[in-house]
Amino acid sequence: MQRRQSSETPKQRLQVRPKNQTDLSAWRKGGRVDPEKSVQGHQSPKDQKNDSNQDSLEEALSYFEKVQDHVSLKKDHVLQKHLTTVESIGLQRGLPPEGFDVLLKVALSGKLADTVNTRLMKSLVPASVIPEDSVISAVSLVCASKCSGNMQLLFIRWLITMFDFIDHKEQLHALYGFFFSFLQDEKMCPYVCHLLYLLTRKESVKPFRIRKLLDLQAKMGMQSHLQALLSLYKLFCPELVTITLPGKTKTYFKNSEGPWKAAINTVRRKNQENPPTFQPLFLGTAQLQSRKRKWNTQLMIPASSTNRTNSEEDRKKNCGDLHSTSESFPVEQLQTFPQLLQNIHRLEFPSQMGSVLTNPLLLHYMNCIKDESIYLRLYYWMGQTLQEECTWCVADNNQYEEEFKGFLETVYKTECFLQEGFPSCEEFLYKSLPLWDGVSCRSQILRLVSWIPLSSFSEMKSHLYDPLAQLFFTSSLYFKCSVLESLKELLQNWLNWHVVHLDSESDSQVHSLNTTLSGLVNTVAELIHFVGWISTIALRLENNTTFLLHFILDFYETVCDMYLRYNLPLLIMPPAGVFYHALLSMDSVNLNQLCYIMYRYRTNLVAAKENEQSKKKILQFKFSNQTYQEYNQYIIAMVGCLWTSSVFQTDTHPQGLRMDEELLKKTAVQEFKNSFNIVYHPAMMGYATLFLQQAWPDDTTFNFSLIKGKKWNWYLEYLYAQGLEGLKVFIESSINRVSQTSRSKAENAQV
Numbered sequence: 001m002q003r004r005q006s007s008e009t010p011k012q013r014l015q016v017r018p019k020n021q022t023d024l025s026a027w028r029k030g031g032r033v034d035p036e037k038s039v040q041g042h043q044s045p046k047d048q049k050n051d052s053n054q055d056s057l058e059e060a061l062s063y064f065e066k067v068q069d070h071v072s073l074k075k076d077h078v079l080q081k082h083l084t085t086v087e088s089i090g091l092q093r094g095l096p097p098e099g100f101d102v103l104l105k106v107a108l109s110g111k112l113a114d115t116v117n118t119r120l121m122k123s124l125v126p127a128s129v130i131p132e133d134s135v136i137s138a139v140s141l142v143c144a145s146k147c148s149g150n151m152q153l154l155f156i157r158w159l160i161t162m163f164d165f166i167d168h169k170e171q172l173h174a175l176y177g178f179f180f181s182f183l184q185d186e187k188m189c190p191y192v193c194h195l196l197y198l199l200t201r202k203e204s205v206k207p208f209r210i211r212k213l214l215d216l217q218a219k220m221g222m223q224s225h226l227q228a229l230l231s232l233y234k235l236f237c238p239e240l241v242t243i244t245l246p247g248k249t250k251t252y253f254k255n256s257e258g259p260w261k262a263a264i265n266t267v268r269r270k271n272q273e274n275p276p277t278f279q280p281l282f283l284g285t286a287q288l289q290s291r292k293r294k295w296n297t298q299l300m301i302p303a304s305s306t307n308r309t310n311s312e313e314d315r316k317k318n319c320g321d322l323h324s325t326s327e328s329f330p331v332e333q334l335q336t337f338p339q340l341l342q343n344i345h346r347l348e349f350p351s352q353m354g355s356v357l358t359n360p361l362l363l364h365y366m367n368c369i370k371d372e373s374i375y376l377r378l379y380y381w382m383g384q385t386l387q388e389e390c391t392w393c394v395a396d397n398n399q400y401e402e403e404f405k406g407f408l409e410t411v412y413k414t415e416c417f418l419q420e421g422f423p424s425c426e427e428f429l430y431k432s433l434p435l436w437d438g439v440s441c442r443s444q445i446l447r448l449v450s451w452i453p454l455s456s457f458s459e460m461k462s463h464l465y466d467p468l469a470q471l472f473f474t475s476s477l478y479f480k481c482s483v484l485e486s487l488k489e490l491l492q493n494w495l496n497w498h499v500v501h502l503d504s505e506s507d508s509q510v511h512s513l514n515t516t517l518s519g520l521v522n523t524v525a526e527l528i529h530f531v532g533w534i535s536t537i538a539l540r541l542e543n544n545t546t547f548l549l550h551f552i553l554d555f556y557e558t559v560c561d562m563y564l565r566y567n568l569p570l571l572i573m574p575p576a577g578v579f580y581h582a583l584l585s586m587d588s589v590n591l592n593q594l595c596y597i598m599y600r601y602r603t604n605l606v607a608a609k610e611n612e613q614s615k616k617k618i619l620q621f622k623f624s625n626q627t628y629q630e631y632n633q634y635i636i637a638m639v640g641c642l643w644t645s646s647v648f649q650t651d652t653h654p655q656g657l658r659m660d661e662e663l664l665k666k667t668a669v670q671e672f673k674n675s676f677n678i679v680y681h682p683a684m685m686g687y688a689t690l691f692l693q694q695a696w697p698d699d700t701t702f703n704f705s706l707i708k709g710k711k712w713n714w715y716l717e718y719l720y721a722q723g724l725e726g727l728k729v730f731i732e733s734s735i736n737r738v739s740q741t742s743r744s745k746a747e748n749a750q751v
Contacts, residue, residue: 060085064106087123094127094267104138110146125263129167156191161260193225194253202236235373353381357414383424408444421451430463438471450489457526484551495566521570528572536577546587553593560600573630576655588683596726641676691718
């Protein structure tokens with residue numbers, strides 16, 4: 001929809017930027033306009049207010065462009081007025097691109113007192129983008145040392161915070177050496193390292209810079225900001241950085257965006273309120289988008305850091321020549337998978353690593369090209385973002401919970417795509433779980449838990465299991481089921497990692513694999529024991545609810561098949577508190593699932609015993625006799641319960657169902673011996689009733705004692721026809737009589 005035009009003559013505007021840049025009129029209206037078109041029609045009160053703001057800003061910019069030295073803030077009311085105007089507009093709506101050249105020059109020129117310069121710098125929040133030329137001019141003023149050290153430091157912090165708002169960065173990359181020289185300043189060093197980390201490319205890594213960083217490290221000690229930059233240098237040029245750095249580097253820099261964070265959020269909300277047609281053009285090359293928070297803006301494909309020309313002919317040439325031999329391929333031109341394959345060795349990742357998360361082509365690139373520098377950049381950016389945007393760790397972030405949920409969802413989808421968890425997410429979870437209420441972003445947090453990388457048990461116990469257990473025991477039934485589902489997926493992800501890792505190992509790496517396998521077995525075993533512990537307590541707390549038991553058995557359905565399905569030499573039986581609750585469950589689904597689980601346990605244990613006896617495998621972890629003993633105890637209990645009706649006499653488990661006959665008689669239950677066989681079991685009685693109705697439709701007495709002999713076999717066939725496959729495979733594998741009967745029937749049918 002085109003906007004109505006006005007007959008009023010447009011005002012002469014302050015021309016500070018080139019002709020092709022967004023003008024103040026576009027900023028005033030909240031979108032781009034054609035400067036050759038005039039505006040017609042009556043203005044709304046909102047437009048009149050915008051006109052007033054525009055006039056005030058133009059006057060302020062004109063004043064600061066011509067301001068002289070030694071102007072006192074207290075005595076000069078004009079300065080106070082224009083400074084207030086810039087602050088008000090900058091912190092509420094954001095400044096247009098044309099304003100940055102003027103305001104950066106006056107703030108860094110030393111003409112005004114640091115009090116005024118500081119207020120100006122803190123008001124420099126963009127409504128759309130920041131022109132690179134304005135930043136380069138500001139850097140030249142810093143280089144000339146016309147401003148104080150405090151202003152230089154504030155400018156570096158501003159540059160880090162606004163890094164993603166700068167429209168191009170090629171000239172900024174050319175100033176890498178200038179920024180590097182500021183490492184000498186101990187006060188500025190942490191922030192300069194942060195800026196260098198964002199600017200570093202492979203060609204930036206030079207031997208003299210590595211020596212300088214090592215000298216600084218020897219002087220200052222192992223500082224996190226120096227360690228982060230050295231780690232990045234080592235990834236680009238491992239042959240130049242020969243020192244050993246900690247394997248799990250916590251590359252955190254000091255927070256730089258404090259003075260501007262609230263203003264960026266305010267401007268973002270203002271921009272979201274505008275209709276999409278009238279919004280300013282933000283970072284990106286394809287379409288207009290509202291400016292989300294810092295991490296959300298980075299989910300767009302940013303403008304490439306390569307040089308651009310304004311020529312339409314050059315643009316078409318660059319877009320069309322996909323097979324050129326230039327050093328880098330602009331990331332915004334990457335649209336198809338064939339383009340990725342053709343330019344995979346020339347692709348340069350954007351400075352804004354957040355843009356990678358929603359681009360499948362770049363994620364494919366990460367999967368194919370194992371460039372650790374890319375992962376390190378992504379881990380750093382993600383760790384900083386998670387730490388700063390967490391709604392329950394930062395007091396002022398509660399209002400942004402929905403946005404934070406969306407971000408966590410995006411991170412989770414990226415982990416699923418790459419089939420691996422991010423260390424930065426692991427660190428975030430370990431830090432935030434003790435503070436988490438179990439409600440905020442519940443599904444997103446538990447999904448991230450399922451992708452935690454393998455760690456030592458001591459680390460996981462204190463950082464994951466302990467805080468999760470506290471929430472688990474004090475939260476709702478639904479939360480308990482969600483946690484169990486998340487831990488099941490965590491186990492599956494670990495097992496899948498093991499399968500892939502095992503397939504990729506060669507025979508020459510048997511020794512290292514053996515060590516890795518031992519660690520994996522121990523970590524997986526501790527996870528299974530933890531789930532067994534919380535499951536036993538949860539069943540008591542929730543009165544043995546069927547819904548909870550279903551999620552517990554789902555977990556053990558993965559556990560029972562680890563040896564054959566995932567080639568992991570480990571089997572752990574469920575605790576008695578889980579097994580007997582499932583065996584005596586009043587729900588046939590859970591009983592059927594338990595039967596299937598015990599059948600798979602038997603299959604895996606038999607295979608393990610055969611492999612152990614044949615000694616065919618070099619990497620053979622023998623199962624303990626306790627595992628076989630516990631399985632045998634459970635099988636005796638199940639057969640005695642469901643089949644022979646002798647569970648109260650034959651169960652040998654310490655926590656089992658064995659009882660004195662005198663005690664059983666005191667219960668006054670008739671036929672107590674048969675109470676839990678496949679006819680009288682509470683979970684199976686419904687099937688028995690329906691079977692009697694079909695077999696003896698005229699008999700209304702429901703005499704269950706009729707189901708015996710040949711009718712017992714009919715009843716079994718009836719149960720199998722109802723879809724109780726778990727019960728079927730358990731009985732046919734664990735009870736010889738039925739197995740033989742089934743085989744003889746099959747043979748007769750074939751004849």
